[in-house]
Amino acid sequence: MGRTRIGALLLLIATVAAIVWVNIAPAAYDLVWGTRIVIGVEDLRLDFTLHGFVNDAVMAIFFFTVGLEVRREFAIGELTRWSRALVPVIAAIAGLAVPAALYVLITSGTGSEGAWGVVISTDTAFLVGALALIGPRAPGRLRVFLLALAVVDDIGALCIIALVYTQNLAALPLVLAGAGLCGIFFVRYLRSGRGPAYAVLAILVWLCFLASGVHPTLAGVAIALLVPVYRPNRRDVEHALDLARTFRQSPNSEYARAAANSLRESISINERLQTAYAPLVAYIVLPLFALANAGVRLDASVVADAWHSPVLWGIVVGLVVGKFLGVFGASWLTGVFRIGTLGPGLGLDRVAGGGVLCGIGFTISLFLVDLAIPDAETQNIARVGVLAASVIAFAIATVVFRVTDLVHPMTEIGRVLVRPVDPERDHVFGADDAPFTLVEYGDFQCGFCLKATGAVEEVRRELGDRVRYVWRHAPLTRYHPNAQAAAEAAEAAALQGKFFEYEHSLFADQEHQLPTDILRRARDLGLDVEQFEADLNSADVAARVRDDALDAEAMEITAVPTFFVNGHRHVGPFDAASLIRALEQTAPVTAGFRP
Incomplete structure (x- = not known):
């Protein structure tokens, strides 16, 4: 089982554990996540609840990896050429706008219209994990399409967090954060000691964001966007191979260190950090976040209140229906107006399944519940809506993929050349x-x-x-x-x-x-x-x-x-x-x- 599936499974287990825990022992759940954490000495100290520490500090690592992926996709990935990225970009934008519009329409007059940000984002970790579990056979091109879409979706969600759900900005910390970010940019030119320099400056930037009023997790994104990314240079790779051969002929610690450093330096810092942090995020950060934030009380009165709440239905309709209409509708319209094309083997039937799957809006949706909704009771209802929408989206997507596989079996597709010969390309x-x-x-x-x-x-x-x-x-x-x-x-x-x-x-x-x-x-x-x-x-x-x-x-x-x-x-x-x-x-x- 790959890391993606294991990460999605751990996230699911942590979610179920949080729900069971809060409904069996609500006082213990609140006591644990309400525990105070104090870091520092005398007047120079940070004071968090454990829940706040997870959301403000630990989740900065998650947003850092999101920023690394965004940076990579725009530098050397699927979003390098506008012509290639056009359809997923348009689909992602529609997938942000349509759910928000449906949520506002359903919750109009309730006072909770401002929480429309809860329905805008797709959970990339669950999306990829679910696609691996229930997706169609040979899902490669659909996976590439959805990942490109998810990157743009993440950018939109991060911008909305920064612009809509940030209040009481302090100018001086922002200026200091900007200076720290400039320092991070120039770290790439250091001949040695880049790791400690990145670490120190990253902590300082995070502290400045925390003091500025901007949500501190966005510091992770800002830092990641300044980390260099490039494809491995053939000469650097060959140099690393030469050093490895030298070490094999004369094994000693000096040659071993030189060979290891050369191999490491041939890969961009961005990709090294993604490789290092991806397991941490998949196996620890996201399950810990789910354990701290997915604790939804589901007694009879809560379920009854949620059932009659426009907030719940706004979230469910926004995520399940809105994401599908936005992603599928935009993809269909780009084909009708010939604005862009889907790759061979990726038809609208598969995009339909992917569009439904985009309704799994778990991590950032739960994250935004605390930012967008001040009332604790309404927060609980919103969490019920996010979890319900994710389950419904997963179930419907499973059915869609199974039906499309029956209607268009891969054995038939494999018999015919999916991409006609193009003398301009081939x-x-x-x-x-x-x-x-x-x-x-x-x-x-x-x-x-x-x-x-x-x-x-x-x-x-x-x-x-x-x-x-x-x-x-x-x-x-x-x-x-x-x-x-x-x-x-x-x-x-x-x-x-x-x-x-x-x-x-x-x-x-x-x-x-x-x-x-x-x-x-x-x-x-x-x-x-x-x-x-x-x-x-x-x-x-x-x-x-x-x-x-x-x-x-x-x-x-x-x-x-x-x-x-x-x-x-x-x-x-x-x-x-x-x-x-x-x-x-x-x-x-x-x-x-x-x-």
């Missing part, structure tokens, strides 16, 4: 109007793909101008650790018009695909090596390979090479005679040609 060898089309999904480190190159060459010799050949990436990184890097290198070569030449060089020597080998091939082919290296580190190149890999997953391609002949999946031997026979038997009848 790597095509042959005429665009050729009557035969052969598409291969493969990886450059696969021995069977190497053997298939001979068959493809023979097919091209036999059929000549009547066939066009298309290569697409399906790197099996679980078995071929260098396949991803090789695919990205081929894409970088393609930007200089040398894709097939680079492909040939990769297959000619599959044993040597390390960073130095990748650069050597670029020099041997006469490429602009400086530009080649820059392209290797670009988000566009990585996204191009990831797109092909997601297409392969959508068609359940688990082994390479996999061929599609005239748009249909080829089953059986892939020798030249078999491929030619399949091409001739499945070719459409065209003017002037009949197979």
Whole structure:
């Protein structure tokens, strides 16, 4: 079971434990979370309840990881190009606005209209965990879509917390916080001691936010947005490998330390921090938050009051109906007006399930209950609404995914090429109007793909101008650790018009695909090596390979090479005679040609 599922399970267990605890021993629950915590000496001290410490201090770590993810997605992830991010961004904005509008409409005149922020946010941890548990088969592209949406959703929620639910601002602490953030930005230029510098400045910034009136958890977001992120540089990776080889030849502590430091430095600080803090957030921070905030009293009088409360129905309708209408409706409209497109294999039926799943608004929704609602009784009703909406959304999404899998089974989708050949995008060898089309999904480190190159060459010799050949990436990184890097290198070569030449060089020597080998091939082919290296580190190149890999997953391609002949999946031997026979038997009848 992956970390995502374990984290979601722990969050669920902590939620149930909090509900059981508060209903069995409410006095003990209130006593524990009302415990005073004093940090400091004499006049320089912080005074929290345990509940307040979790929400104001511990949750800053959660918001820090959210900020790291936002920063990464905009720098090297799915949100680097507006054209790629357009649909999830529009869907996320609609998913913020529609639930808020429905909540205000339902609670109008009750005095609780201002709590509309409770229904705006989707819980990313539960969203990803639920998708892993109940999502459709091959959910990769839907997962990418929902994660991009969740990042924008988080940005919206954080902005609303800062702009709407922050009062009594103090100017001097804000100025000091700004100075601390400037210091955090320049820490990246230190040659050593960056870790302690980040830690000290982060604590000071958090204290300044706390004193300023801005909710201190937002300090975590502000700090994370200033942490540098970049794709690993091939030269840095090669240097780390050289040091590791030196350590293997002469094992001693100095070489070990140098190799470890070099490996660590080849990865951006952002990604190192995400790796370090993700388990802490999943296994400790969020379950602790749920234990402190999900304690909902469910006696008969509370349930009766909640049932008749516009606040409860505003939250349930806002999250369950509003999120679905916002996400699904916006995705549908972008298609109608051709503003953007969904990826191959990601239809509106799957977006519908994802839209319903976005109604799980747990962490930030519960977090905002305390900020947006002053009355304790109404807070309890609001928590009932958040939990009820999350359960309902999960149940409906389960049904939607099961129905769509029955209506559109993956076995049918896998038989047909989900993304038609596009000469502007694909790597095509042959005429665009050729009557035969052969598409291969493969990886450059696969021995069977190497053997298939001979068959493809023979097919091209036999059929000549009547066939066009298309290569697409399906790197099996679980078995071929260098396949991803090789695919990205081929894409970088393609930007200089040398894709097939680079492909040939990769297959000619599959044993040597390390960073130095990748650069050597670029020099041997006469490429602009400086530009080649820059392209290797670009988000566009990585996204191009990831797109092909997601297409392969959508068609359940688990082994390479996999061929599609005239748009249909080829089953059986892939020798030249078999491929030619399949091409001739499945070719459409065209003017002037009949197979």
